[in-house]
Amino acid sequence: MKAKDYLKIFTSQKMAVTALLAFSSGFPLPLVSGTLDVWMRSEKIDLATIGLLSLVQIPYSLKVFWAPLMDHFHIPFRHARAGWMLVTQLLLAGSIFALGNLDPKSALWMMVPMALLVSFLGASQDIVIDGYRAEVLKEKERGMGAALASVGGRVGFLVSGSVALVLSQHLPWKTVYAIMACFMGVGVLGSLFSPAPDCAVAPSKTLRESVIEPFQEYLKRDRAVLLLLFVLLFKLGDVVAGKMLSPFLLDTGFTREELGLVNKGFGMVVSIIGGVVGGALYTKWGMRKSLWIFGILQMLSNFVFVAQYYAGKNDWMLFASVGIENFCGSLGSIAFVALLMSLCQTGFAGTQYALLSSLFALTRTVAATPTGYLAEYLGWPVFFTLSAVLAIPGLWMLRNLWGSIGEEKPEHP
Structure with missing residues (x-):
């Protein structure tokens, strides 16, 4: 294009x-x-x-x-x-x-x-x-x-x-x-x-059609369960790292004011830029290539906090680590949201998108729960390395789902 x-x-x-x-x-x-x-x-x-x-x-x-x-x-x-x-x-x-x-x-x-x-x-x-x-x-x-x-x-x-x-x-x-x-x-x-x-x-003819068929239609698809697992796993590493980011930066010596200005303010600006860039690249590359590249960048960005740990309370490193993480995380989110849209069938889209987004919300809640214990037990460098490793299963599944992701969705009559 x-x-x-x-x-x-x-x-x-x-x-x-x-x-x-x-x-x-x-x-x-x-x-x-x-x-x-x-x-x-x-x-x-x-x-x-x-x-x-x-x-x-x-x-x-x-x-x-x-x-x-x-x-x-x-x-x-x-x-x-x-x-x-x-x-x-x-x-x-x-x-x-x-x-x-x-x-x-x-x-x-x-x-x-x-x-x-x-x-x-x-x-x-x-x-x-x-x-x-x-x-x-x-x-x-x-x-x-x-x-x-x-x-x-x-x-x-x-x-x-x-x-x-x-x-x-x-x-x-x-x-x-x-x-x-x-x-x-x-x-x-x-x-x-x-x-x-x-x-x-067209509105479904019966309430049963509205309640049951969105789930039946999805589960009949090729490798439907693997696709659901991919939805659960693609952002796992990002979720785990994100939950402990603020406590980590406080432990590193940064103040709440610095967290507000850099992690929240600057981070939001960079994530918006990442969203715009990600949208343009996705339009050029398509879903499969975007999921691969954005997913890998999203995984690698977690290592910047290992570097932040060894750099200590360094303002320039803070801007760099927050900027890289928010930019790459935003790229991954663009591909992820586009994936969710592609998995929804016309006519059932409201229900199917709600199902998929609820599954991701479940991952976000469950995966975030033990992060405090892990950080205390492992220490910050190993914890953030582990968060990057947790992104690998999603990328491995992407390799196996190459033929299923990005196919045109059927239309509901």
């Missing part, structure tokens, strides 16, 4: 809509997690209660259970996914506004179900946006689409997280959440201008 072809894809209506919807998808979670935690603590709510409030995020882990309903029932508006997108976004705006109007001191018992509602609607929005993206983007568009989805989601996360906290220094929380509710208009714009997929998605 020539440069003008990349530019044509990047500036298309599909890509603009993908970025807008990604912003909307990443936006709600901080409002029921980090931002809400700061609000609670600023109102002198005890730490035990704040910790328990993390349970309101559980719909994001359970969305696979109602995803079939959103594939089955269509709201008549523009195309099969647009109706659900618009409804969830409008309800999110209303529920975020309502959450901001509650007082943590006198109405905490009302805030919990309202925050749970925001999480449920946010997870539901994710189901339909992920399904739409898998259906509307063609093979050559998935790399750039995954890049813009990553960038848009991070910007949404930044606005409802960092920007909201800055505003809270000068405005009442009620006003902050009202402003945040207005930002859901970004997603509404994406829904209103979202082009229909080339293949119209």
Whole structure:
């Protein structure tokens, strides 16, 4: 492909809509997690209660259970996914506004179900946006689409997280959440201008078809179980290293302020750049080559923290290690998201993407659990070396799955 072809894809209506919807998808979670935690603590709510409030995020882990309903029932508006997108976004705006109007001191018992509602609607929005993206983007568009989805989601996360906290220094929380509710208009714009997929998605005839057939269809594929294992393993090394990164840097002697500026701020900027570069390279190379090269770079990037350990508290090395890890990790994420999209069948995309992303979330949770014990027992250099080694099984499986990955998905009649 020539440069003008990349530019044509990047500036298309599909890509603009993908970025807008990604912003909307990443936006709600901080409002029921980090931002809400700061609000609670600023109102002198005890730490035990704040910790328990993390349970309101559980719909994001359970969305696979109602995803079939959103594939089955269509709201008549523009195309099969647009109706659900618009409804969830409008309800999110209303529920975020309502959450901001509650007082943590006198109405905490009302805030919990309202925050749970925001999480449920946010997870539901994710189901339909992920399904739409898998259906509307063609093979050559998935790399750039995954890049813009990553960038848009991070910007949404930044606005409802960092920007909201800055505003809270000068405005009442009620006003902050009202402003945040207005930002859901970004997603509404994406829904209103979202082009229909080339293949119209007809609603399934029965609820059984919506619940059972997405899983049956997937499991009938060649080497379906191996593909699921690959989804579980491809980002394993990255997940293990990432969980212990902040404690490692603190142990190395860096301050919390330095972690915030470099690991979070600079790291996010580099990851966005990595997403854009990864999307362009994916568009040029295709899925198989991208998975190989990005996967290897993602694995090798873990060794920079071994170098950081021996360099000690060195600011230049900190920028280098954080930059390399975030850039290479972002490359791997682009290929991974594009892979998930390719594995979803038109008509079942919402359910199948929810299943695959839930499997990855399970890996992220389970694999991260023993990392503290491993780091204490092995020491930092061996721990980060082990995290790189844990990426090898995924690359080995990629070699065995070469014929299955990247095939055109069938269309659901």
